[in-house]
Structures are given as structure tokens and as C-alpha cells.
Amino acid sequence: MTGRERHRLSGVAQIFPGENRLSDESLNRFVTEKLADLEKRDLRRTLRATGRAHGASVRRGQHELVSFACNDYLNLSQHPEVIAASCAATRALGAGAGASRYVTGNHALYAPLEQSLASLKGTEDAIVFGSGYLANIGVIPALVGPQDLIVMDEHCHSCLFAGAKLAGSRIIEFAHNDAAAAEDLLARHRAQHRFSLVLTEGVFSMDGDRAPLAELLASARRHDAWLMSDDAHGLGVVGEGRGSGTVAGQPLDIPLQMGTLSKAVGTYGGYLCASRAVAELIRNRARSLIYTTGLPPGVIAAATKALEIIATDKALVARPLAAARHFAAIRGMPEPQSPIVPILLGTPTRALDASAALEERGFLVVAIRPPTVPEGTARLRCAFSSAHSQDDIEGLAGALSKVLASL
Template identity: 40%
Template sequence: MIRRGLSPEARASLLGRFCTGGGAPAPSGSPARDFATLPNARELAEARRLGQRHNLSNPFFQPHDGVAGARTRIAGREMLNFASYNYLGLNGDPRVNLAAAEALALHGSSASASRMVSGERPVHAQLEAALARNYGAEEALVLVSGHATNVSVIGHLLGPDDLVVHDQLIHNSCAEGMRLSGARRVAFPHNDPEAAERALAGARARHKRALLLIEGHYSMDGTVPDLARFRDMARRHDAWLMVDEAHGLGCLGPTGRGVWEAQGVSPDAADIWMGTLSKTLASCGGFIAGSRALVDWLRHTLPGFVYSVGLPPPMAAAAECALRLMEEEPWRVERLQRNTRRFRAALQARGFDTGGSTGGSIVPVILGSSLRAVRLAEKMAAQGINVQPIAFPVVPEGQARLRFFLSSEHEESELDEAAEALGRAAREVAA
């Protein structure tokens, strides 16, 4: 089951699953042009009504009044924040802002067109060279969206004669790319190399090409794969290994270079490194790092690159500056990991189930009931702490949770405050 990310349907189910009965009758005789007849539209409307009836506030689309870091202002209210990917506190850093402002003054706010046609700017090449160095790769390519990067690359790389063997918790963007490709999909249980090998061995011979697809740091659970085992497996079965490092860069390894650094594995373990610019790198977009042959082929044929506008120059400059600061200031990575370990230990000491979190940057608190997860998020918000509930169908019922994203900017006293607040909230909300 692919369960990462909150689609509109998932948000509807999160609220609507909590209670039964009521709701509007199914539309009858609706014309084909009626948007209310679209898939899940009725469920979304019903969930909204049920949430209002049971006094459940909508935990999504919160209006932040400024930079969302370790602290934020939501609708004018100062809050301790655990719902941001600003892992190293570089979003809003004056040096990152200045880099973006200088690129804005020089190049304007947009690349205006596809880089192939008329949108190339030197700052793109500078960012791509820095990303390639981080992964020990020959080349890198940046695109305007992390989600679109996976959709376009996987959808373009594979076809109906090919095979994808993937972790069952892989991101929605990867799932959409696989669907677009038409390749055969085989999921294996989360972080289970033995099952992955059985799946790959059993199906590989019947397909032209094969892709083994995993993440470096899973955002729902804070878990990591055994990279060396997946590397060896891919090579035994003549498959490409692709690693989505959206939440690994900046969070794993002594200097934040990712899962390969954390596990002491050569970065050539993966044939394709994918990542985002919107988390640690304080920008927007996605990237691919790999061999020169791969990146050159993508640069000239990838629909999501060739037919899409180039990354805005200010965003490229911000990401390049943030990556350089990550390299120059490794204390940020050290402090992030120390904060995460401290917070995880504080929650465990209070009896909370933190799942398989490795202490990189993500700590789930598994609560079981979807209703309880939302109620606890409300209680936390009332105490000035912003944390998101994750419930069915994003996770199976019984695995609902609060998901805490840590930052190097959190103070130890704030972590202790949040752990104590969650303990109080849990005592007030029945299991």
C-alpha cells in the first residue's frame, strides 16, 4: 500500500472516517459536466460536514504568517512548529535570501521557458554541479517540482515491457510515475530486502529492463533502508537502483550528504539519485543525479524537462547557497540529529510508540485510532504546538499517528516542552 502524502481524498477520509451516518444523498441524474460527480467529490463534502458536526477542526492548510521554522505564526498566533521540512533552518537564512535576491535582480523571477528553448541561466549549471558533487555523480539535472521529477523520470525511463520492484511505502510521486510508464509493478514489504530479492528474482527474466525503487529516508516512519544490500541485489539481477532522497539530504550522515554517507557506502551504489530542493535546500524543485549518459539523455528527451519551464533563477540560487551552507556548517546536521534523538527518547520515556524512527529528522508517534490522532493534534494546537495528524487511508487504520519533523533550530527546552505537552494531551484523550 502506497501511503505517503496527503491527497484531497485522503484528507476527506481522515475526517470522514471518524463517524458514520448522515451526509448528503448520492447525486441522481447529474449531468456529465457536474463537477460534484467527480470521484471522491461526494466523500469530500460529506467529510467536511461530519467534521463540522463533531467539532473537528481541519488540521490542513494552516495559514502561516511568516517563515515556518522551529517556530511559526499561524493566523497571528505564535506556535512551536513540528510540521515543517525546514530541517537545517536555512529557509529564511539571510544568506539564502540574499542569494535569491541577487539572482532575482540579475535574471528576473522566471526562466520564462524551457531551458532547452530559451531558459538556461548559469545558476542552473552551478546548482547542478554542486548536487552532482554531493552524490559523487558525473552530472545532475534540476526540475521545477520534486513530485513531477519522479512522475516524469520514472514514466519516461520505463515502458510496458519493463519491471519496477518497489518498497510498499514508496512516495505517491513514484507511484504516479510507475502508473504512467505502464511497467509491471511489484511491491515488497517495507524495508524487507529478502522479499525484495524474491520479487526481483521471480520476475526479472520476463522483462526487458528492471528498476529497484526505494527511499533513503521514509517520511512516514523515519526509517532507512540497508543501502548496500539493495545495491548488491540490483547488480545481481541486472537492475537499476533508484533512491529517492527527498528526506535524506541534510538529515542523514555526519555532514548531511544522505543515506550513503550515513551507512559508509560509496555513492555509486545507486544508479539514480533523486531528491528535492524544497526541504533542506530551502527552495522548490527536484533533481536527478547520476551518470553523464543518463543525465544527457534526460536533458534532451525528458518531457518534464524539455516541455516545462526551467527552475526560476532565484530558486536555483537559493538552493545552491543552502547546499553550500550545509557543507560549510556541519554543526547544523549534528544538532538536527541530536535534537531528533533527544525528542525520540523523551517520547519513548513517556510510553509513546515511535515506530522505527532512526533519529534522522522524523519521529512518528503511533496512536492507533484516527480519531485520537486528530483529537491529540487539536490538544497540542491548544497548547501552542503545531503537529500534523496522519490517519486512514494514508496509513492503515490502527497505525494513525502524529508526525513530528525536527529542525536544527529547535531548542532542547522546546523539545522537552513538546514531549510534556503530548503526555498531558494523551491523558486527556482516551485511546
């Protein structure tokens, strides 16, 4: 009896003794060797249960730690009004969306959220995705394809690279934040392609520095290329809360402004702010929007409330950057441009050791290793939030000095 006949007879695929063992063995060998290799290079990752406690504190096992690892920069995930909005929407509409936005998942809470995003970013329209990752892998291939050119910062987030690869376009990276290098690439290569996209982050997630958006926008315009900025770490914390696209109080006219609701907004989801026509095309063409379930009503309602707070509470929005600047001043570092302050340590082992030593002293600061950051630049990433007190900040600075001296 052939395998296909057996399948037809039983109605389900069955594994008979001795069958498929070869593939089991090769799979096991592959994963075991891969894990051993990651372990040897101090690159294996471990998921550790971590619960939010109060303010900036988290609980890991028996220990309470002051966390400098969280992207909830405004602590809005814990805000009573945000939680109340989420609970009310969940009670009224249920715990899940139930289907794709194109079927029955497009509950009425989406429209006010998209209006708030567009208004905060100064664009005609906005479109909300299931996450920032889904936004990037949906938007990029919907706009460019194999005939096109993508010029992108070498430090772009993994999901921007994933979107670019899915598009099948020619990808050329430019040196981090080097607007002149981007201009040079466009000057040399743009003419050989149908369309061109320039990709950058507004605030770099692992470096904390801001992109030269005005220069990149000018270059893109000169060469008929489209600038897309990922403002995951800018919204709510720079540009008076409007994000990295607002420079010296003025919004730059960036045509494709992507971001996430999972960092300063404190909830979950991603978005693209753009013109009405671009948003309409994305609504029709982005696979990661069309072929996935909508966000739960509670998430959308919480994000809308959080954006309302971001738009109105200027003092709150200023706090994370002020905290980062206080920390940097104590350590004699250059003034940070965002609430993210990296401490470069070089090897994964040094970064892991420093992180473990800080944890022993009551601070959670994660070690960031390749491939998240380039080889030789493993680091501690300190993320400051509105929940950090002076004592927290000064405590971390003191503990870090001791830990670095002992490495």
C-alpha cells in the first residue's frame, strides 16, 4: 500500500514504524547543532517570565527589579484611564475581533484611532495594522517590487529588512545616519529602476540616535524616491510627542510614516500615516493587513485613550528624554537624542556579564547582541521612562559604574 492510499483509507496522515525517521533525525541534528553553536558564541536567547509590578518595577521570580528594559516609555500600559478604556471596550465588544478587518473584524473603534494617528502626524489618513512588524512587511511590498530600488540605513530594524526582502527589490544599505551616502547611492543607482524607496528609523531602537530626516527627505525628493520612516521609538517621546517627523516644532512632510502602538502608546498594533490615496492603496494591497485578524477592541480603545494623553500631556511626554539626559549627564556621556541610551561593551559575553551583575544589584537592563546589533557592538540598552524616579536613575548610574569597573 502506498502512503497516499493509506492516507485516503484512514482520512488522516499516519506515521508507521520506521517511516520518516530519517527526516526526524536530520531535523533533530540540525536544531541541536544550531543551538549548541548559539550557546558556544553566547548568542542563545532565553525567554524569562517577567511581570510588571508598579511604576518602573518588574518581578522576575522572587525578585523585584527596577526595569530599564521596557519600551512603555510613558508607562501608559499602566495608566488607569487607558486600562478603563480597554476594559469598557472589551465588555462592550468582546475579547477578540473575530475575523480580518475585511470580514467582521473592523469594529467601530478603528476609525477614531486612525483619525487620532493622522491628526497627531499631520497626514490625511492612517491605517492600523496588527503590529509594527506586520505594518513593515505589508507596506513595503505593496509599494515596490523586483524592478525597484530600496536604499536603507544599515541599522534598520529587522522587520524593515524583512519587508524589503519580501518586496524582492534591489536593496542597497547606506552607512548609519549618513545622509550624504544615501544621496550618493540615489545619484548613482536611482535612474536604473522604476521606483525607489528610502528606509530609515526616526529614532534608532538600539542606538537611540535620530535620523537626519530633513536631509533624507530632500535627497529622496531630488531623486524621485519615497521616504519611509519607522517611528516606533519616536512617537510619544520626541517632537513634543508627535514623533521624530516633527523637528524644531515643525512637521516634515514625510510621505510614508510608519510606527507602532506597542512602545510609548503602551498597547499593541502598528500603523502607517500617509496621504488618503496611499492609505487606500495599502488597504487594498497589504497582505499583512488583509489576511490577518483585526486587533481586539480593548487594544484599540486603549491605544486611542493613550494617544489622547500623548496629544495633551506635554509634561508627561517630556519626562523620558529628561530622565535619559539626567543619566547621561551623571555618566559624562553626550546628550541623548531619545530615551534610549546604549552602553557599548563589544562582545556578547561582556554584555551578558554586565546585565547579570546589574540584575544582582536590582536593575533590569538587557544585553543586546548580534544579530540585533552589528558584530563587535554588543551592548546594554538603557530605556528611560516617565516612571523612573531620580533615585532610580542615579541608582542605575552608580551600579553601572561599579559593574563596568569589575568586568
